[in-house]
Amino acid sequence: MSLRNSLPKVNGTLPGPKGATVLERRAKYLPAAIKSAYPVVIERAEGAMIEDADGNRFLDWIGGVGVMNIGYSIPELVEAVQAQSEKYFHSMMNITTNPLYIDYIEKLAPRLPVKGEHTQVMLANSGAEADENAIKVAKAATGRPNIIVFTGAFHGRTSLTMTMTAKKAYSHGMGPFPDGVYRAEYPYLYRAPGNLEGDAAVEYYIEKLKQVFDNASPAEHVAAIVFEPVQGEGGFVPAPFAWVKAVREICDEKGIMLIADEVQTGFARSGRLFASEYYKENGYPVDIITFAKSVAGGIPLSGLGADKALFDKVPGGTIGGTYNGNALACASALKVLEVMDRDDYPGRALALSDRYISQFNEWKKDIPEIGDVRGLGAMMGVEFVKDDKKTPNPELVGKIVSTALANGLLLESAGTYGNVIRFLCPLCVTDEQFEKGLEIYYNAIKANI
Numbered sequence: 001m002s003l004r005n006s007l008p009k010v011n012g013t014l015p016g017p018k019g020a021t022v023l024e025r026r027a028k029y030l031p032a033a034i035k036s037a038y039p040v041v042i043e044r045a046e047g048a049m050i051e052d053a054d055g056n057r058f059l060d061w062i063g064g065v066g067v068m069n070i071g072y073s074i075p076e077l078v079e080a081v082q083a084q085s086e087k088y089f090h091s092m093m094n095i096t097t098n099p100l101y102i103d104y105i106e107k108l109a110p111r112l113p114v115k116g117e118h119t120q121v122m123l124a125n126s127g128a129e130a131d132e133n134a135i136k137v138a139k140a141a142t143g144r145p146n147i148i149v150f151t152g153a154f155h156g157r158t159s160l161t162m163t164m165t166a167k168k169a170y171s172h173g174m175g176p177f178p179d180g181v182y183r184a185e186y187p188y189l190y191r192a193p194g195n196l197e198g199d200a201a202v203e204y205y206i207e208k209l210k211q212v213f214d215n216a217s218p219a220e221h222v223a224a225i226v227f228e229p230v231q232g233e234g235g236f237v238p239a240p241f242a243w244v245k246a247v248r249e250i251c252d253e254k255g256i257m258l259i260a261d262e263v264q265t266g267f268a269r270s271g272r273l274f275a276s277e278y279y280k281e282n283g284y285p286v287d288i289i290t291f292a293k294s295v296a297g298g299i300p301l302s303g304l305g306a307d308k309a310l311f312d313k314v315p316g317g318t319i320g321g322t323y324n325g326n327a328l329a330c331a332s333a334l335k336v337l338e339v340m341d342r343d344d345y346p347g348r349a350l351a352l353s354d355r356y357i358s359q360f361n362e363w364k365k366d367i368p369e370i371g372d373v374r375g376l377g378a379m380m381g382v383e384f385v386k387d388d389k390k391t392p393n394p395e396l397v398g399k400i401v402s403t404a405l406a407n408g409l410l411l412e413s414a415g416t417y418g419n420v421i422r423f424l425c426p427l428c429v430t431d432e433q434f435e436k437g438l439e440i441y442y443n444a445i446k447a448n449i
């Protein structure tokens with residue numbers, strides 16, 4: 001059976017002998033600060049499956065942390081990149097125009113659910129770089145110096161984005177940090193004070209946001225508010241739509257740009273091509289969207305889209321970069337869009353979400369350690385707790401991840417307390433593989449409680 005349609009299978013302990021040799025060399029030459037978690041050395045991958053150097057097969061529910069929404073080794077992408085590689089790899093857009101860059105942004109621009117009639121798109125290389133550029137655009141468009149970000153946020157590891165990122169483990173000892181970055185409370189409903197719910201919870205978090213204008217930066221000095229539609233590293237916490245609408249209203253009133261960091265939510269994961277479509281459909285679009293990860297099926301590419309009127313305010317030369325819009329990446333990105341439309345990846349995300357959420361809610365009835373099951377589309381997380389006081393249970397999460405790995409299912413933790421398990425499986429996973437994944441996951445929970 002092809003790897004693409006196969007099921008997980010692990011022979012003995014991990015890593016196997018071939019994998020162990022690579023991992024030894026890794027330990028010798030790769031800085032230990034680049035964290036490693038899994039004893040898996042990839043040999044090849046297809047669809048939602050990875051085969052390691054020793055012939056073990058894993059079902060991948062991490063997907064390169066949100067990069068592989070389309071799936072591994074999709075034949076159309078392979079063909080497109082191969083064909084482009086025979087023509088040229090690279091064109092520096094400040095010198096010679098790579099037409100694939102233009103082909104791509106021409107297709108993507110009308111699909112980006114931002115405010116305005118004439119969307120333009122700039123491409124970059126990583127999520128952090130896209131976020132940095134979005135902030136440059138917001139600063140140029142407003143002439144203001146400050147930004148507001150949120151508790152639980154993750155925006156990257158460059159100087160500015162590690163400052164924007166909430167968890168200080170990502171920036172320990174790296175100061176001094178850029179000035180003008182202020183933080184408000186993200187609407188983490190499961191952990192809302194006093195078990196506030198619905199409108200009352202939204203009001204509480206909006207009040208907290210407004211307090212930043214009094215305590216940290218006057219609103220008229222704020223260029224942008226940056227949020228993730230579903231916090232990824234922060235624990236797969238979806239922003240309530242009513243909260244986004246209220247933040248949009250504040251931004252309109254105060255002349256602030258609203259930036260959605262869709263680096264992890266983008267490209268069909270949320271049940272739409274972008275999660276911000278839900279906002280635009282309901283009349284409160286964001287101003288700028290950043291994207292990366294799944295955009296080019298694994299070739300580094302990222303970008304941002306906004307109305308031309310905003311980009312027109314950016315001084316020449318302040319945005320751009322050598323590799324932006326690399327030709328191989330654009331060839332792949334064009335195919336990602338085509339395949340996602342043809343095979344209805346957003347619809348598949350919604351179907352997977354229904355099955356997963358209802359199954360976990362069923363298990364939750366008998367497993368008190370399952371504290372919360374949540375998500376938007378197929379960006380889903382399960383939060384594990386110790387008791388009815390919602391004490392985080394990262395120890396249990398660590399054990400579930402290890403047991404699942406030993407049985408061929410790759411899971412990853414997330415969250416401020418490390419007690420959430422995320423779902424970022426390639427959306428082309430077969431039904432049979434998906435059900436097998438649920439079975440391994442359930443057995444791993446049962447084996448550890």
Ligand SMILES: Cc1ncc(COP(=O)(O)O)c(C=O)c1O
Nearest residue numbers: 126127128154155156232263264
């Ligand atoms: C929401 C979000 N923004 C930004 C980033 C940074 O992306 P990159 O690692 O490509 O710089 C990430 C990475 O996980 C992310 O999840």
